[in-house]
Amino acid sequence: MTTTQRVRRAGLATVAALVIGGGGFAIGAAAAEPSASGAPAAATAPQSPAATGPATPGPASYASVVRQVLPSVVLIRTENGLGSGVVLDRSGNIVTNAHVAGDATKFQVQVAGDTAPRSAKLVGTYPPDDLAVIRADDPSGLQPATFGDSAKVQAGDVVLAIGNPLGLSGSVTQGIISATDRAVTEPATDGSPAATLPGAIQTSAPINPGNSGGALVSASGQVVGIPTLAAGSPQGGGQAQGIGFAIPSNLARDIAAQIIDTGHVTNSHRAAIGAEVATVLGPDGTAGGVGVVAVTSGQGAERAGLRAGDVITAVAGAQTTDTTALSQALAAAKPGDTVTVTVSRDGQERNVQVTLGELPGS
Numbered sequence: 001m002t003t004t005q006r007v008r009r010a011g012l013a014t015v016a017a018l019v020i021g022g023g024g025f026a027i028g029a030a031a032a033e034p035s036a037s038g039a040p041a042a043a044t045a046p047q048s049p050a051a052t053g054p055a056t057p058g059p060a061s062y063a064s065v066v067r068q069v070l071p072s073v074v075l076i077r078t079e080n081g082l083g084s085g086v087v088l089d090r091s092g093n094i095v096t097n098a099h100v101a102g103d104a105t106k107f108q109v110q111v112a113g114d115t116a117p118r119s120a121k122l123v124g125t126y127p128p129d130d131l132a133v134i135r136a137d138d139p140s141g142l143q144p145a146t147f148g149d150s151a152k153v154q155a156g157d158v159v160l161a162i163g164n165p166l167g168l169s170g171s172v173t174q175g176i177i178s179a180t181d182r183a184v185t186e187p188a189t190d191g192s193p194a195a196t197l198p199g200a201i202q203t204s205a206p207i208n209p210g211n212s213g214g215a216l217v218s219a220s221g222q223v224v225g226i227p228t229l230a231a232g233s234p235q236g237g238g239q240a241q242g243i244g245f246a247i248p249s250n251l252a253r254d255i256a257a258q259i260i261d262t263g264h265v266t267n268s269h270r271a272a273i274g275a276e277v278a279t280v281l282g283p284d285g286t287a288g289g290v291g292v293v294a295v296t297s298g299q300g301a302e303r304a305g306l307r308a309g310d311v312i313t314a315v316a317g318a319q320t321t322d323t324t325a326l327s328q329a330l331a332a333a334k335p336g337d338t339v340t341v342t343v344s345r346d347g348q349e350r351n352v353q354v355t356l357g358e359l360p361g362s
Contacts, residue, residue: 074142075117078107087144099186106121129270130247146223153177160205164210165207166210176203203216205244228246272299273356274296274354291309315329334356335358341353
């Protein structure tokens with residue numbers, strides 16, 4: 001995380017993911033007006049024409065939703081940059097992205113309208129899901145967010161992205177859910193390892209540097225995701241408009257709860273093949289598969305007969321030209337699934353059945 005926008009290329013067919021890092025541009029926070037107390041009535045989302053006849057227009061304003069959610073979204077500052085976070089509970093626990101936390105252990109957090117920041121400390125981080133929890137030293141006045149069931153969101157739902165893009169405190173953008181269950185990858189950068197995010201929510205709500213770790217909320221004011229990525233143009237040189245990604249709220253809450261309860265993640269819910277791997281380059285210098293460096297004793301790869309020197313070229317029919325492609329294939333599976341793995345060994349190709357294990361916790 002730095003004070004300039006960081007570009008990360010994702011292994012997608014049509015877009016490359018641009019990480020909206022905790023680092024934004026150091027232009028200073030512009031505090032919003034103090035928010036009203038209490039929980040105002042939620043805005044009404046447009047209804048389905050099939051259920052109601054002619055389509056009814058959406059609300060003229062989402063101001064009530066913003067007033068409801070804004071006290072639960074904080075600006076997070078570290079020595080290296082800034083980002084956003086969402087208040088989880090009355091104890092001052094705040095969920096954010098691991099790349100926002102970076103290597104820091106101490107933070108400054110501030111709600112829009114606060115006259116001064118308050119200090120916070122790292123509770124724990126889980127880079128594989130790009131999630132972290134920090135805790136405010138003084139939780140007084142912090143309002144926990146209301147979380148919704150991200151499994152129920154669907155394409156076409158109206159959503160708002162609330163955070164602190166470019167350090168502008170309490171900013172709001174609006175869009176829809178474009179798709180669900182995307183697998184996107186953040187390549188490694190300084191201070192932040194690569195992470196493949198399973199089941200990501202795609203949204204058209206604009207996401208900018210500093211939004212990371214904030215709130216993607218429904219028209220009823222429930223947090224359904226944690227904005228994390230915006231897509232970069234496949235031709236390079238800029239951000240693709242209207243394509244952003246958020247970590248589902250159900251996953252964020254689960255991982256955060258484990259970190260709060262134990263200080264680390266005990267159940268990743270992520271599939272793993274049970275081997276140490278590396279990208280193999282072909283004669284022309286391009287990625288040509290995933291080489292098995294070592295297998296883990298007792299895990300799926302070893303039980304299926306894989307061994308060091310094998311080159312994995314496909315998993316469940318998906319080509320695995322490099323480790324990023326392998327991570328994305330595994331992100332689409334669950335622990336316990338049995339998948340067909342195509343392996344090249346001694347110049348011959350073979351298919352083996354591998355029962356996947358679980359990605360280790362932190």
